[in-house]
Amino acid sequence: MTIELSLINWIQLDESLRLMLKGGYEVIPLSPGLEADVMKIVLDDQTYVLKIWNKDSKPNVGKQYRLLSKLLHNGIRVSTPYGWGRDEDHNQVLLTSYDGAPVTELTSSKLAHLAQNLMEVHRYPLNEEGAEDGAYISRYDFVGYFFPSIELYEDISTHLSHLLQRVNLRQDCLIHGDYNLGNILEKENHYTIIDWTNGQVGDPRYDIAWSVFLIMIYSGENYGESYCTEFRRTASYSLEAEKVFEAMACLRWILLRRVGDVPMGPKVMQRVRAIVRNNPYLRESLLHP
Helix, strand or coil, X not given: CCCCHHHCEEEEECHHHHCHHHCCXXXXXXXXXXXXXXXXXXXXXXXXXXXXXXXXXXXXXXXXXXXXXXXXXXXCXXXXXXXXXXXXXXXXXXXXXXXXXXXXXXXXXXXXXXXXXXXXXXXXXXXXXXXXXXXXXXXXXXXXXXXXXXXXXHHHXXXXXXXXXXXXXXXXXXXXXXXXXXXXXXXXXXXXXXXXXXXXXXXXXXXXXXXXXXXXXXXXXXXHHHHHHHHHCCCCCCHHHHHHHHHHHHHHHHHHHHHCCCCCCCCHHHHHHHHHHHCCCCCHHHHCC
């Protein structure tokens, strides 16, 4: 893919880079995401990442840029944002630091770090007045955002309604919204959280449950239990609530599997069935609509 950095309409750009962009640089394609193309930019011996939202998803990248700036300022482990704008085809682009490759190999120690990093996100100090936060942190309807097209599936919709009656859903913390191994980069024992498209004000219990569920089904029960234990050390909610949010996370995965593709593997369905069987708020018929 050809990209001319100097032809991008930069709405915001680090001044130290503005002049450098007119010189030579190397472009190395990285694995594309579901929402955007991603490439590594090597410029004056420094490495950056350029993300181009040239697919169906059209998030507010200006908000992402401001959110990353604020998080970085508050010590959250995110990529350094250097600029954002639009390319010649009016696709939004974001230029950040290069912070390594997605986490692949897991250990108990690494899982502890990852859990602590997510809890740091949840402790991010939201503006009490809400005015400044509103400029860069979104707030959405929980069901509408995380359960797309749920109205087409009565069994899932009814089940989720019953679950929501069992807990008081909160919207009082910054959440990542999709904290999985693909969105955590590793470089020299440092971990960086990327892809803040789903970052919003929400319920940290759901954020944790979705992250644990993904580790459980894609990395295995042992890693999932080890990861979950790290959150339980500091969690301030009951085991019942934990099971309710686990059920919500599982329901979301089942819904996404029905409406589109979800990553699969040799033991994924086996692990999902085990979660369903061991959760008092789920039933196996949901897996066989």
